[in-house]
Amino acid sequence: MFILSRHFKSNYMRIPIKLAFLFFFITATVSAQQLNVATFNIRYKNGGDERKGNGWDKRGPVVADIIKFHDFDIFGTQEVLHSQLEDLSANLSPYSHIGVGRNNGKEAGEYAAIFYKKEKFKLISSGNFWLSERTDSPNTGWDAALPRICSWGQFEYIGTGITFYFFNTHFDHVGIKARSESAKLILRKIKELAGDHPTILTGDFNVDQTNEIYTILTGSQLADAYETAQFRYATNGTFNHFDINTKTNSRIDHILLSKCIVVKRYGILTDTYRAESKDKKEVNTSGNFPKELSLQSYEAKLPSDHFPVMVVVDLEKCK
Secondary structure (H helix, E strand, O other), X not given: OOOOOHHHHXXXXXXXXXXXXXXXXXXHHHHHOEEEEEEEXXXXXXXXXXXXXOOHHHHHHHHHHHHHHOOOOEEEEEOEOHHHHHHHHHHOOOEEEEOOXXXXXXXXXOEOOEEEEOOOEEEEEEEEEEOOOOOOOOOOOOOOOOOOEEEEEEEEEOOOOEEEEEEEEEXXXXXXXXXXXXXXXXXHHHHHHHOOOOEEEEEEOOOOOOOHHHHXXXXXXEEEHHHHOOEEEOOOOOEOOOOOOOOOOOOOEEEEEEOOOEEEEEEEOOOOEEEEOOXXXXXXXXXXXXXXXXXXXXXXXXXXXXXOEEEEEEOHHHO
């Protein structure tokens, strides 16, 4: 019988252990540069939606669970009223946020808040500017119907040596000139504030990929994550009007980023939830089903009138 010497067995056993540590180190190093980035128009809280069965009290917990389940690291939000900001903060304890209400620069009106994981990012600086000829105080610009704002932050990605900027906004839904000028303004602000640092811009831009304003945004500075992604999961566009049976090819919610940022995956998340229907009843499951199976008729609902967009990005090349 062949018997391994004690010395040989000892060295033989060390090899897989060393390989395991090496594999763990490589995996940890690679994943350390990757982030889950998202944009999510959560739909502002209002009585009309409540009466139609799409109230925030039902949607809010689902919105928070989507964020937690898909493990967003940093993300931009739109149409967030202060009470909704408080609800999200209460449900998303690992996150901090920046941003102000667009109506008075404090708590009034919708926020374009940026949420980020406190354990992953250090906030270095932040600010807000209005999409208008006068950017430093609340006002309505050009032919816009409402005041519009952009919130931004400079972040240190802890443990990687990477510093990046994150901008988040919501363009006007009426003013064509306002959308065009807002695009030009944001690009100027990115140059002014971020310089050569890697930059991510998220938002509801109210223009899709066929619009000439989209071509302004995706010029020399930034690229659309949809276009550069190595893998895409996008079975629908990004707006749904709270109608689960609609489909569009239009993407009006975008994640735009510096070209050094590698986009591993892009997804439009079409998650739904169920609400009790008025004619709730048992569904007949007779046939080839387990006898324990029980189905009730419920109504399929959407967490917002926009689908969130998420990308997995790698910042390694931005070092």
